[in-house]
Amino acid sequence: xxxxxxxxxKSGLAxxxxxxxxxxxxxxxxxxxxEEAGAVAVMALERVPADIRAQGGxxxxxxxxxxxxxxxxxxxxVMAKVRIGHFVEAQILQALEVDYIDESEVLTPADxxxxxxxxxxxxxxxxxxxxxxxxxxRIAEGAAMIRTKGEPGTGNVIEAVRHMRLMNEQIRRVLNAxxxxxxxxxxxxxxxxxxxxxxxxxxxxxxxNFAAGGIATPADAAMMMQLGCDGVFVGSGIFKSTDPAxxxxxxxxxxxxxxxxxxxxxxxRDLGEAMEGMIIEEIPPHEMMQxx
Amino acid sequence: MIxxxxxxxxxxxxxxxxxxxxxxAVRAVKDxxxxxGLSGIVFPGGESTAxxxxxxxxxxxxxxxxxxxxxxxxxxxxxxxxLANTVDGKATPHLGGxxxxxxxxxxxxxxxxxxxxxxxxxxxxxxxxxFIRAPYIVRIGPDVDALAEYNETIVMARQGQxxxxxxxxxxxxxxxxxxxxxxxxxxxxxQNEIQxxxxxxxx
Numbered sequence: 001x002x003x004x005x006x007x008x009x010k011s012g013l014a015x016x017x018x019x020x021x022x023x024x025x026x027x028x029x030x031x032x033x034x035e036e037a038g039a040v041a042v043m044a045l046e047r048v049p050a051d052i053r054a055q056g057g058x059x060x061x062x063x064x065x066x067x068x069x070x071x072x073x074x075x076x077x078v079m080a081k082v083r084i085g086h087f088v089e090a091q092i093l094q095a096l097e098v099d100y101i102d103e104s105e106v107l108t109p110a111d112x113x114x115x116x117x118x119x120x121x122x123x124x125x126x127x128x129x130x131x132x133x134x135x136x137x138r139i140a141e142g143a144a145m146i147r148t149k150g151e152p153g154t155g156n157v158i159e160a161v162r163h164m165r166l167m168n169e170q171i172r173r174v175l176n177a178x179x180x181x182x183x184x185x186x187x188x189x190x191x192x193x194x195x196x197x198x199x200x201x202x203x204x205x206x207x208x209n210f211a212a213g214g215i216a217t218p219a220d221a222a223m224m225m226q227l228g229c230d231g232v233f234v235g236s237g238i239f240k241s242t243d244p245a246x247x248x249x250x251x252x253x254x255x256x257x258x259x260x261x262x263x264x265x266x267x268x269r270d271l272g273e274a275m276e277g278m279i280i281e282e283i284p285p286h287e288m289m290q291x292x
Numbered sequence: 293m294i295x296x297x298x299x300x301x302x303x304x305x306x307x308x309x310x311x312x313x314x315x316x317a318v319r320a321v322k323d324x325x326x327x328x329g330l331s332g333i334v335f336p337g338g339e340s341t342a343x344x345x346x347x348x349x350x351x352x353x354x355x356x357x358x359x360x361x362x363x364x365x366x367x368x369x370x371x372x373x374x375l376a377n378t379v380d381g382k383a384t385p386h387l388g389g390x391x392x393x394x395x396x397x398x399x400x401x402x403x404x405x406x407x408x409x410x411x412x413x414x415x416x417x418x419x420x421x422x423f424i425r426a427p428y429i430v431r432i433g434p435d436v437d438a439l440a441e442y443n444e445t446i447v448m449a450r451q452g453q454x455x456x457x458x459x460x461x462x463x464x465x466x467x468x469x470x471x472x473x474x475x476x477x478x479x480x481x482x483q484n485e486i487q488x489x490x491x492x493x494x495x
Contacts (some may be wrong), residue, residue: 002408009405012424016337019301038345099402122403
């Protein structure tokens with residue numbers, strides 16, 4: 001018997017991406033730069049989060065022509081984003097045969113209440129989370145990979161750190177809980193009980209968990225890895241910097257050698273200007289992406 | 293006996309779990325110095341282009357030397373690509389050492405990734421196999437033994453101490469393929485010890 005689209009096949013690709021960097025790209029040329037630098041996958045987009053934030057308006061799935069161009073230009077996996085809840089955009093991406101779908105808060109949500117039923121798809125999904133409850137709910141909806149939300153397009157790592165630390169703390173509580181406390185934790189976190197039980201079985205989140213949302217430097221990437229992330233997404237941080245190829249390569253190296261400070265010191269040298277960052281407190285509440 | 297796992301990127305944790313279930317000591321390899329004292333090394337699944345960028349300089353040179361000198365190595369998916377002498381028709385091997393030609397992403401994009409069971413020579417008729425954007429072996433040299441086929445395409449092979457698979461035994465609970473590799477490494481270590489003793493007595 002041959003089975004496609006099983007959870008093992010879906011989460012299996014995420015396992016293969018571990019320890020790697022997934023880069024946002026908007027053109028075939030950028031995709032080639034990312035692949036050459038050692039990216040494990042690219043995220044095909046029409047605009048990077050920093051530009052979506054600056055330009056405002058409704059942000060949607062990219063034009064299929066653009067996605068296909070990027071798919072044809074590289075041999076590494078290609079991911080693409082759909083709006084939260086927009087299952088038809090997801091159907092289109094599956095028809096294009098993208099390798100992973102990101103149901104992303106970077107785009108304008110399409111459903112005020114629900115996320116996509118990801119079990120209905122053979123293509124795997126990655127979803128953002130700010131805490132363990134969100135992560136577990138997305139897993140229960142069929143997500144095969146999780147990432148922190150952070151605050152996309154800011155070049156400011158503080159929100160990704162906040163989300164990762166909170167998730168770590170909540171996972172520790174689940175692991176240390178007495179059996180009779182687990183149901184209460186499920187209620188407290190808004191996390192389906194069966195996912196909490198899977199965490200207790202495995203000793204960790206049952207799906208791969210990457211860092212995303214504000215990573216701009218090799219040190220940011222290494223910090224997220226030391227906090228326990230399985231890998232890193234870099235959105236605006238590469239192609240909004242002054243020397244994308246060099247920075248991309250440096251972030252790839254830093255994600256692999258995240259424990260080696262002497263090496264990180266070499267990796268971090270002479271990278272040109274990082275993207276201009278934003279102070280989170282200066283962003284009006286309605287422009288925050290992570291609360292979507 | 294210690295088995296190393298190339299820890300630059302990819303499914304390192306899963307290989308560690310499989311090897312530890314066999315009672316083998318495991319070491320993550322990030323630098324050339326981590327190779328000292330190993331009895332074998334595993335190249336995990338991951339993205340071969342990324343691994344190739346990361347396995348550079350002295351680490352790559354040493355691995356290449358070992359691959360060409362009968363050191364026990366086991367590559368799955370991307371790891372198999374690293375060991376192949378020919379990749380996508382080009383004789384520019386990453387490490388090389390194994391007389392096989394592989395086609396990358398031959399099983400297609402992720403939506404076509406699949407799991408099945410395979411008959412593996414020397415193991416059994418029912419080995420679970422997970423194929424993820426898998427490379428296939430399109431040609432093997434005379435010294436290479438094909439160990440498994442899927443749809444008449446070779447997906448697992450051995451040449452001396454080099455073992456490769458298109459699929460991911462590390463994503464399953466079944467450790468028989470890992471045991472096959474551990475046996476190769478153990479036997480190689482044993483033969484080395486005998487040889488060293490003989491050389492010592494000759495002196």
